[in-house]
Amino acid sequence: MxxxxxxxxxxxxxDTLLKAVKNIRSxxxxxxxxYTPFPVHGLDKALGIEETRIAIMAFIYGCIGLIVAFxxxxxxxxxxxxxxxxxxxxxxxxxxxxSFVPVMFEMTVFFAAHLMVITFYLRSKLWPFKKAExxxxxxxxxxxxxxxxxxxxxxxxxxxxxxxxxxxVSIIEKSE
Amino acid sequence: xxxxxxxIFPKKIKSLSVYLMVAGFFGLVYGFLSAPKNxxxxxxxxxxxxxxHHGGEHNAHTSGLHGASPNIKNATNYSGGDMHVSSNTExxxxxxxxxDHDNEHDEHVYHQLANKPWAALYVSAFYFFMISLGVLAxxxxxxxxxxGWSPVLFRVMESITGYLLPGGLIVIVILxxxxxxxxxxxxxxxxxxxxxxxxxxxxVGYLNTPFFxxxxxxxxxxxxxxxxxxxxFSLAQDKASDISNHKKNFRISAAFLxxxxxxxxxxxxxxxxxxxxxxxxxLFGWYVFASMVVSGVTAIALITIYLxxxxxxxxxxxxxxxDLAKFMFGFSIFWTYLWFSQxxxxxxxNIPEEVTYFISRIEDYNLxxxxxxxxxxxxxxxxLINSDYKRKNYFVVMAGIVILLGHxxxxxxxxxxxxxxxxxxxxxxxxxxFLFFLGLFVFIVFKELTKAPLLTTGDPYVQESKNFxx
Numbered sequence: 001m002x003x004x005x006x007x008x009x010x011x012x013x014x015d016t017l018l019k020a021v022k023n024i025r026s027x028x029x030x031x032x033x034x035y036t037p038f039p040v041h042g043l044d045k046a047l048g049i050e051e052t053r054i055a056i057m058a059f060i061y062g063c064i065g066l067i068v069a070f071x072x073x074x075x076x077x078x079x080x081x082x083x084x085x086x087x088x089x090x091x092x093x094x095x096x097x098x099s100f101v102p103v104m105f106e107m108t109v110f111f112a113a114h115l116m117v118i119t120f121y122l123r124s125k126l127w128p129f130k131k132a133e134x135x136x137x138x139x140x141x142x143x144x145x146x147x148x149x150x151x152x153x154x155x156x157x158x159x160x161x162x163x164x165x166x167x168x169v170s171i172i173e174k175s176e
Numbered sequence: 177x178x179x180x181x182x183x184i185f186p187k188k189i190k191s192l193s194v195y196l197m198v199a200g201f202f203g204l205v206y207g208f209l210s211a212p213k214n215x216x217x218x219x220x221x222x223x224x225x226x227x228x229h230h231g232g233e234h235n236a237h238t239s240g241l242h243g244a245s246p247n248i249k250n251a252t253n254y255s256g257g258d259m260h261v262s263s264n265t266e267x268x269x270x271x272x273x274x275x276d277h278d279n280e281h282d283e284h285v286y287h288q289l290a291n292k293p294w295a296a297l298y299v300s301a302f303y304f305f306m307i308s309l310g311v312l313a314x315x316x317x318x319x320x321x322x323x324g325w326s327p328v329l330f331r332v333m334e335s336i337t338g339y340l341l342p343g344g345l346i347v348i349v350i351l352x353x354x355x356x357x358x359x360x361x362x363x364x365x366x367x368x369x370x371x372x373x374x375x376x377x378x379x380v381g382y383l384n385t386p387f388f389x390x391x392x393x394x395x396x397x398x399x400x401x402x403x404x405x406x407x408x409f410s411l412a413q414d415k416a417s418d419i420s421n422h423k424k425n426f427r428i429s430a431a432f433l434x435x436x437x438x439x440x441x442x443x444x445x446x447x448x449x450x451x452x453x454x455x456x457x458x459l460f461g462w463y464v465f466a467s468m469v470v471s472g473v474t475a476i477a478l479i480t481i482y483l484x485x486x487x488x489x490x491x492x493x494x495x496x497x498x499d500l501a502k503f504m505f506g507f508s509i510f511w512t513y514l515w516f517s518q519x520x521x522x523x524x525x526n527i528p529e530e531v532t533y534f535i536s537r538i539e540d541y542n543l544x545x546x547x548x549x550x551x552x553x554x555x556x557x558x559x560l561i562n563s564d565y566k567r568k569n570y571f572v573v574m575a576g577i578v579i580l581l582g583h584x585x586x587x588x589x590x591x592x593x594x595x596x597x598x599x600x601x602x603x604x605x606x607x608x609x610f611l612f613f614l615g616l617f618v619f620i621v622f623k624e625l626t627k628a629p630l631l632t633t634g635d636p637y638v639q640e641s642k643n644f645x646x
Binding site: 055059085086087088098099101102 | 516519520523524525526561562563
C-alpha cells in the first residue's frame with residue numbers, strides 16, 4: 001500500500017546532491033524523483049535510471065527520413081513531372097541521384113530531430129497547458145530537491161537527509 | 177609522484193619495421209626495374225599484357241588524362257562506348273590512324289608506364305608524411321585550444337610528428353628528382369609540354385620548378401620549426417617550476433595554425449593538384465586537410481590502443497579512446513562532405529575541362545573511387561555511430577584500419593589517374609611503397625616514443641586529462 005506522504009529534501013549544490021543520492025541509495029531507500037534547475041552530469045547513473053533508448057530511435061527516424069526523401073524526390077522530380085536536371089535529361093532516379101543528396105541529408109536530419117523531440121515530449125508526458133508537477137519553485141532557480149515516499153521510516157530518513165547536507169527537510173502530504 | 181615509465185622499443189616491432197622496409201624496398205626496386213626504359217620496351221609490355229582485349233584498353237588511354245594535350249573531345253565521348261568500339265581494330269588498321277598519332281600515343285603510354293613506380297613511391301611517401309602533418313595540426317589545435325582532455329596523449333602525438341621532417345624530406349627529394357626530369361609526374365615541369373600548352377604557359381609564373389621547390393622547402397621548414405620548438409617546450413615544461421613553457425607553446429601553436437592552414441592549402445595545390453595542371457578545385461586544400469586529419473587522428477588512436485595493450489599509458493582511459501573515435505567519426509563525415517561538395521558541383525555543371533577529372537576516375541578507377549567511399553564513409557559511419565562502440569578498442573581498431581587503407585586509396589585516386597592513366601594496378605611497386613614507408617613510419621615513431629616519458633607530467637592540464645571521464 002502506498003502512502004500519500006512524501007519527504008522533500010532541498011540541496012543548494014549539485015555535488016552535495018550527487019553524494020546524497022548515492023548515500024541514500026546505498027541505504028536502500030527508494031528515491032521517487034529529483035528536481036534540478038539544470039541537467040546534473042552523472043545524476044542518471046547515480047539514480048540507477050535505465051539508459052535512454054532515444055539514440056536508437058534517432059537512428060530509425062533518420063532512416064525513415066532518408067526513405068521519405070528517396071520516395072519524395074523520385075515522385076516529384078522523376079515520375080510526376082520529369083525534370084531535366086543539370087542538362088542531363090536521363091529521367092532516371094539513380095543517374096540524377098547526386099543532386100538529391102542534399103535533400104536526402106536534410107530530410108534525414110529533419111525527421112531525426114523533430115521526431116526525437118516529439119518522442120521526448122510523449123515519453124515525458126509533456127503537452128501544452130499541462131500543469132507543472134514541480135513541487136517547489138526554488139528548483140527552477142538554484143535549489144535541488146529529492147522526493148522520497150514515506151512509509152514508517154520518517155525518523156531515519158530525516159536524520160539521513162539532514163546528515164547528507166540538505167538545507168531543508170520537510171514532509172508533504174499530497175491530496176490525490 | 178609515481179615513477180615515470182620510459183617506453184622501450186620492443187625488438188619484435190623494431191625487426192618488423194626493418195623487414196617491412198626491406199620488403200618494400202625490394203618491391204620498389206622491382207617496380208623501377210620492370211618499368212620500360214624506352215618506347216620499344218613499353219610497346220612490348222603493352223603487346224604482351226593486352227592479349228585479346230587489346231582494343232578496349234588502348235582506347236581508354238587516348239582519352240585518359242594525357243597531360244600534354246588533354247583530349248577533351250575524346251573524354252566527353254567517353255561514356256559513349258560504341259564510338260570506341262568502332263575503332264577497336266585501329267592498331268591493325270593503320271589507315272584509320274595516322275602514323276603520327278600512333279607515335280604520339282606510344283610515347284604517351286611509355287610515359288605512363290615509366291611513371292608507374294614513381295607514382296607508387298610518391299603516393300606512399302606523401303600518404304605517410306600526410307599522417308604526421310595531420311597529427312601536427314591536431315596537436316596544434318589541442319595546444320591552442322588549451323584542451324583539457326588530451327594532454328595524456330601529447331607524447332603519442334609528438335612521436336608521430338617525429339616522422340614529419342624525415343618523411344617531408346623524402347617527399348621533397350622526390351619532387352626534386354621530378355624537377356630533374358627523372359619522371360613525368362609533373363608534366364608542367366617539361367618545357368616541351370609548356371611550349372605547346374597555352375593553359376600551362378599562362379601559369380608559368382607560379383608553376384615553375386625553382387619556385388615550386390622553394391615553396392616546398394619553405395613549407396616544410398615552417399612546419400618542422402613549429403614541431404621542433406613545441407617538442408622542446410613540452411619537454412622543458414616537465415622539468416619547469418612555472419608554466420612559462422606551456423604559455424610559449426600556446427602562443428606558437430596559435431601562430432602555427434594560421435601558417436598551417438595557408439601553407440597546407442598551397443601544398444595540396446602544388447604537390448597533388450598540379451599533377452593535373454588543367455584541372456582545379458577551390459576546396460582542394462580542405463579536402464586534403466580532411467583526409468590528413470582523419471588519418472592522423474586514426475593513427476593516434478591505433479598507436480594509443482597498441483601501447484595500452486602492452487601495459488603502457490595506464491593513465492589513458494576509455495573516455496580518451498571515446499573522444500578519439502568521435503573525431504574519427506566526425507572527420508570521416510567531414511571528409512565525405514568535402515568529397516561530395518567537390519564532386520556534385522563538377523558533376524552538375526558538367527563543364528568539359530572540369531568533368532574529365534571525374535570521368536577518368538569513374539571509368540578507369542571505378543572500384544577504388546567508389547570503394548573508398550565505402551571505406552571512408554559508410555563503414556566508419558555504421559561502425560562508429562554507436563556511442564558504446566566508440567569505447568570498445570576492437571571496434572575502433574577495426575574502423576581505424578579501414579579508414580587508414582581508405583585514405584591511402586584516396587591519395588591513390590588523387591595522384592594515379594593523372595600520372596599513369598588507366599595503367600594503374602595495386603601490384604608489387606604500390607604495395608612495396610606502402611610497406612616501405614609503413615616500416616619507416618613505425619620505426620621513426622616508436623624510436624621517438626622512447627626518447628621521453630610517456631606522460632607530460634608538467635602540463636598544467638595533465639591532472640584534468642587524467643581525471644577525464646565521459
